[in-house]
Amino acid sequence: MGPRKRGARKRKTEEAFGGEKDGEDTEEKEAEERGDRRRKDRGNKKYIGAHVGIQGGIWKAVESCTEMGGSSFALFLGSQRSWKRPALDQTAASKFREQCSLQELDPAHILPHGSYLMNCGSPKEGLSDTDGCLLQILSLTLLPCSLTFSCLPLSCIGYLIFPTVSCLLTTSSGFCAMLHPDVFEKSQALLVDELSRCSLLGLNLYNFHPGSSLGSITTEQCVDKIAGSINHAHQQTPAVVTVLENMSGQGSTVGGKFSELKSIIDKVRDQTRVGVCLDTCHAFAAGYDLAAEGGVKAMLDEFDQEVGLHYLKAIHLNDSKGKLGCNLDRHEDIGKGHIGISAFRDIVNEPRLDNIPLILETPGRPGFEYAEQIELLYSLCEKK
Ligand SMILES: [Zn+2]
Ligand SMILES: [Zn+2]
Structure with a gap:
């Protein structure tokens, strides 16, 4: 996932203003357009955006978000391939914070996504490489x-x-885990590192996949390890909220059921620093029927009953390539999958989802990239 549709958005704006404006003029108009959009969005209280890339510097993420007309965004905090990363450059961090305030992006609407390497529930611990x-x-x-x-x-x-x-x-992915028998310790260290990066960037939320038992420990044992990792990280870092993502139920991942998320939360000591991000594709794949009439409301009711709505910190907006209950984590563009457009209409008009980041992680297709999907979702918001 990277910053997409920069060119297209610019072209669109140029067309809208006659196509022959000079650069400065166009930029001014664009900024004005963005400003109008933001003011309008705040009225609606829906903060829709996408997962953007950090190539060329972490502050570039802010730029990409603005260019695609987003009011919120997600980003990775470093390479997805390495456990150890160079320390976050102070200049880059302040550039990021400056950009956020310049573009009027509230840290409450920015949701960093944890590294895919991490498994805080891993049974693999205690051995060196x-x-x-x-x-x-x-x-x-x-x-x-x-x-x-x-x-x-x-x-x-x-x-x-x-x-x-x-x-x-050992170079193939299946055997990679065997090469890292201390995944648990590495994950704990990476969690602490990523939370510290959030603090440096002035961010309050941090979203990650809870973990997987890899089939060799029980779900309860895995839950204990995840909660333990969160408690450990909370002790080491200042007040960033760790946001657990619901999973599709694929393999032996934990967090497909709301009850599993609740069992993790129950074991977290500082519950003011834990929350949930609901991914619509994952929920649908795990068996929550968002495609049914009233499906979104039903899911949120169930979440409220089992976990508690005050823990809901964000939504990942993804349609699903797989069918209901398929347990497959396969994202699709909005309205093009088995969830369908009416569920997304319900989402952007659901008052319980006001003021939280609503983040797209869709594959995108020509003519229907993030910018167009954000535009579509905003067009579905009914005027209040
Ligand atoms: Zn995720
Ligand atoms: Zn996913």
Whole structure:
């Protein structure tokens, strides 16, 4: 996901003003248009935006949000590939804060998204990388060797070939987790690091996927680890709210059911610093029927009963490629999936979703990228 539709938006504005305006004039008009849109949006209390990229500097995210006509945005806080990142540059952080105030973007409407590498409920803990790699090589070597044991001449080949194969396999994603047997510790450290980055950027919210048991511990044990990681991070960092995202129920992830989110919250010591972001695609895939008439209201009622609406801090606006209850995390553009446009109309007109970030994470298609989807959603807001 990156900043999209910059060009298109500019072109559109240029067309709207006759197409031949000089740059400065166009920029002024654009800013005016944005200002009007923001004032209008505040009246409606809906803060719609998208997940934007940070290429070229973290402050660029603010620019991208404005350019696509967003009133809120999400962003990653660093590379999705590495556990250890260079410290956040102070100049970059102040540039980010300056941009936010310049563009009148309230930190309450900015929702950083946690790294996908993190699994705060991981059963894998306590071993260093080297130990894990050795263990893995041994286990992968011993298996073929025991298989070839009855056929002595082959066992020699087994000893030669399989360590090589096992090392090659460690580069594939399935074996990657085995290379990181201390994922739990790394995730705890990354959570602390990301919360500190939020503070430096002047942000109050931080959204992340709760975690996965990987099928080797119980859901309860996984919940304990997630809550423990949150408590640990809260102790280490100032007042950023950790926002748990509901999951699609894929594999052994925790958080597909509202009750699982509640069990995590129950174990968090400072409950003023925990919340939930509801992803519409994930909810639908987990079996909450948003496509049914009154589905959005029903889901929010259920959430209120099971978790409590005061914990709802944000919404991820995604249609779903998969059918109801499919447990697949496959986002689709607004109105183009199995959830359908009427659920999104209900969302943007739902008073219980006032004043929180409503963030798109849709794939986008030519002519229907973030800017157009934001525009569409705002057009569905009924005038109050
Ligand atoms: Zn997410
Ligand atoms: Zn998703």
